[in-house]
Amino acid sequence: MFGFVKSYFNKKPQPAIVKMRRYQQLYNTPEGKWVLDDILGLCKYAESCIGIDNQATYLKLGAQNVGIEIVQLLTADLSQMDEESQKEEEIEDEQEV
Numbered sequence: 001m002f003g004f005v006k007s008y009f010n011k012k013p014q015p016a017i018v019k020m021r022r023y024q025q026l027y028n029t030p031e032g033k034w035v036l037d038d039i040l041g042l043c044k045y046a047e048s049c050i051g052i053d054n055q056a057t058y059l060k061l062g063a064q065n066v067g068i069e070i071v072q073l074l075t076a077d078l079s080q081m082d083e084e085s086q087k088e089e090e091i092e093d094e095q096e097v
Contacts, residue, residue, distance in 0.1 A: 017078065017081045019073060020076045036070060039066075040070060043064060044060070044063060044064065044067070045066070045067020048060075
């Protein structure tokens with residue numbers, strides 16, 4: 001378990017589009033869909049985030065935020081992201097000249 005935690009904190013951040021593509025590829029498999037749907041259920045992202053006190057509310061908001069992040073990764077339009085990244089690369093290439 002410690003090796004997993006250590007590797008997590010030592011890994012390099014990946015570009016957002018790579019992360020989105022991996023989440024969507026995983027979700028397109030039956031097992032991946034089941035796991036991500038289960039995680040979203042645990043996050044209760046579609047439920048109210050109001051708790052019985054401030055601490056409960058903050059806890060629910062944190063869990064809901066995780067669910068929202070996952071849904072955003074799953075619903076991102078990759079073709080639009082690819083186009084935007086190509087445009088950014090072209091602009092960077094023009095600026096280098």
